[in-house]
Every structure is written in C-alpha cells, then in structure tokens.
Amino acid sequence: MNKDVMISVRGVKRSFGKxxxxxxxSFDIHRGQVVGFIGANGAGKTTTMRMIATLEMxxxxxxxxxxxxxxxxxxxxxxxxxxxxxxxxxxxxxTIVEYLDFFARAFDYQDQERKNRIQEVMDFTxxxxxxxxxxxxxxKGQGQRVCLGRALLHDPDVLLxxxxxxxxxxxxxMELKNLIRILAEEGKTIFISSHILSELSEICDTMxxxxxxxxxxxxxxxxxxxxxxxxxxxxxxxxxxxQVLENWADMNPGISLLDKTNKGGRLLFEQxxxxxxxxxxxxxxxxxxxxxxxxxxxxTLESAFVDLLNQAEDKELxxx
Ligand SMILES: Nc1ncnc2c1ncn2[C@@H]1O[C@H](COP(=O)(O)OP(=O)(O)OP(=O)(O)O)[C@@H](O)[C@H]1O
Numbered sequence: 001m002n003k004d005v006m007i008s009v010r011g012v013k014r015s016f017g018k019x020x021x022x023x024x025x026s027f028d029i030h031r032g033q034v035v036g037f038i039g040a041n042g043a044g045k046t047t048t049m050r051m052i053a054t055l056e057m058x059x060x061x062x063x064x065x066x067x068x069x070x071x072x073x074x075x076x077x078x079x080x081x082x083x084x085x086x087x088x089x090x091x092x093x094x095t096i097v098e099y100l101d102f103f104a105r106a107f108d109y110q111d112q113e114r115k116n117r118i119q120e121v122m123d124f125t126x127x128x129x130x131x132x133x134x135x136x137x138x139x140k141g142q143g144q145r146v147c148l149g150r151a152l153l154h155d156p157d158v159l160l161x162x163x164x165x166x167x168x169x170x171x172x173x174m175e176l177k178n179l180i181r182i183l184a185e186e187g188k189t190i191f192i193s194s195h196i197l198s199e200l201s202e203i204c205d206t207m208x209x210x211x212x213x214x215x216x217x218x219x220x221x222x223x224x225x226x227x228x229x230x231x232x233x234x235x236x237x238x239x240x241x242x243q244v245l246e247n248w249a250d251m252n253p254g255i256s257l258l259d260k261t262n263k264g265g266r267l268l269f270e271q272x273x274x275x276x277x278x279x280x281x282x283x284x285x286x287x288x289x290x291x292x293x294x295x296x297x298x299x300t301l302e303s304a305f306v307d308l309l310n311q312a313e314d315k316e317l318x319x320x
Pocket of ligand 1: 041045048195
C-alpha cells in the first residue's frame with residue numbers, strides 16, 4: 001500500500017438488523033490531508049468513523065490506518081489515531097488536569113515527561129487557565145477542547161473528529177478551526193464529520209459526501225460546484241404575480257424554475273453564456289414580464305450538495 005495513504009477504507013459495509021447503515025464504501029485519505037465527511041442525519045457518518053476508530057467492526061470490507069489493519073490489529077491502530085467524539089463521558093469531581101493525567105498514564109507517559117506533555121496539550125488547546133475546573137461543569141466548547149487535548153496526548157498521526165463544531169458558538173468554532181489549521185500545518189491527517197458544509201469547505205482540502213450509506217462525491221469544493229449542475233442559476237424578481245414567471249419558464253426550453261419566491265423565483269438556464277443571458281432577459285421583458293431584478297447566482301456548496309442529491313435520486317428512479 002502507498003505509504004502516504006493514512007486511512008484506507010475498502011468496500012466497508014455495516015448493518016444494524018435490516019438497516020444497511022454503510023453500504024460498501026471505499027476511499028483513501030493521504031498524509032497531511034484535512035478531509036470533511038459530510039452527510040445528512042443518519043447518512044452513516046458516525047458508524048463509519050467508529051469503524052475507523054476501531055469502536056465498531058465492519059460486517060464486510062477492510063480498513064487500514066497507516067498500514068495497520070483495524071480489524072486484525074486494532075491496538076496498533078489505536079496508537080496511531082486520536083478520536084474526538086461528539087461528546088464524552090464527564091466524570092464527576094475530576095478536574096481537567098486530573099482527566100488528562102489519567103489518559104497520559106494510560107498512554108504510558110512517565111513522571112516529568114507526562115507533566116510536560118499535559119502542559120503542552122493544555123497550552124495548545126487553551127486549557128491551562130482552566131486546568132483546575134471540574135470537567136462536568138465545563139461549557140460545550142471547553143469540553144470539546146478537553147476532548148481534543150485528550151486525543152492529542154499521544155501525538156497521533158491521524159485525528160478523527162465527529163461533529164466537533166456541533167453546539168459551539170461562533171467564537172468557539174473559529175478557535176476550533178484555528179487549532180485544526182495548526183494541526184494540519186504540523187502534518188497531521190484529519191478526518192472531520194459535519195453537516196455544516198460551508199464551515200468545512202474553509203478548512204478541508206477535500207470532502208466526502210455520504211448519502212444513505214453510500215459515497216456520492218469525493219473531491220474538492222470547487223470540483224463539487226462544477227460537477228453539480230450545468231448552466232447557471234439566476235434570481236429573478238418581478239412586479240407581476242410570481243406564477244407568471246413559472247408559466248413563462250414552462251414554455252421556454254432550456255430554462256426551468258428551481259424554486260419560487262414571493263416576488264419571482266430562481267431560474268436555471270442550461271446555457272451560461274453572457275449572450276444567452278442578455279438575450280433571455282430582453283425576451284422576458286418583451287413578453288410582458290416586469291423584471292425588477294435579474295441576478296446571476298454563484299453556486300453555493302449547499303446548493304451543489306442538494307443538486308447532487310437530486311441527481312442521485314433521479315438516477316435511482318430511472319433505474320427502477
Ligand atoms: N447501534 C445502532 N443500532 C441500530 N441502529 C443504528 C446504530 N447506530 C446507528 N444506527 C443507525 O444507522 C444509521 C446511520 O447512523 P449514523 O449515526 O452513522 O449516522 P450519522 O450520519 O452519523 O447521523 P447524525 O448526523 O445524525 O449523527 C441511522 O439510521 C442510525 O439510526
């Protein structure tokens with residue numbers, strides 16, 4: 001196997017009773033990459049992450065972390081990964097420093113080396129000032145930093161983060177993003193799940209989209225936007241009844257209504273050339289539509305994702 005492949009998932013399946021949560025997915029993640037794992041609720045993200053973290057066994061398929069087999073050699077895998085779950089067990093009457101000390105001992109750090117490592121991790125995650133606070137009394141963001149700190153104690157090459165930004169306020173999200181950026185610069189391979197697309201696109205090199213247990217897309221944000229839809233979306237506001245715009249789009253091949261708004265709607269033009277747009281606008285006006293706004297929209301990651309889902313649904317319907 002290529003030495004640069006840090007996470008390799010090959011034909012992995014996992015069912016719970018009759019429910020096929022993960023349906024034979026495959027992907028590779030390379031050294032130093034920050035990869036977003038995106039999908040709706042129930043898409044199978046946590047199940048996949050838990051299998052990579054050796055907390056769940058696949059029914060079929062293989063998972064390798066830095067070349068070690070997650071099924072046959074889970075202990076070796078555990079020493080190479082840092083697992084940041086979406087929440088963690090908050091023991092009572094235990095301070096942050098005691099908590100980190102417990103795990104540092106489990107990782108076999110001795111004496112001064114242990115103290116130094118805990119201090120480094122607390123400095124990095126901004127926990128030094130809070131070190132004597134009880135972990136069951138921390139805010140969501142502080143708790144998330146403790147989770148990250150614990151995951152970093154043994155200096156793993158691979159970091160798996162399940163919904164790390166969920167429930168954080170904007171400042172805490174920004175701080176988390178900065179920490180992820182620094183870790184990526186240090187060469188760590190980071191795999192992060194989330195439903196928040198735009199947020200991940202800022203920090204991820206590539207994204208893997210999961211839908212009902214299958215990989216729909218694996219690539220960069222720009223690639224996704226390009227591949228999602230041909231043509232261009234235009235927001236049109238009119239003075240007439242919005243129904244007029246829908247009727248007009250129905251009669252014009254190559255133009256369709258993406259969605260209605262209270263003042264018009266978003267149209268999809270199959271051709272995106274400026275000439276075609278200018279010609280169409282002229283024709284709309286000549287045909288009695290009182291256009292007050294005509295704005296070409298950039299494809300957002302969210303709309304690209306929705307288009308991708310629609311395309312997948314259309315394909316499924318066509319195959320039935
Ligand atoms: N232990 C389990 N027993 C039964 N069903 C499960 C179990 N774990 C997950 N599932 C089901 O498997 C599917 C995938 O769940 P999973 O938690 O992996 O999705 P997810 O993409 O992480 O969703 P979310 O964003 O809501 O966390 C869901 O339908 C879920 O109900």
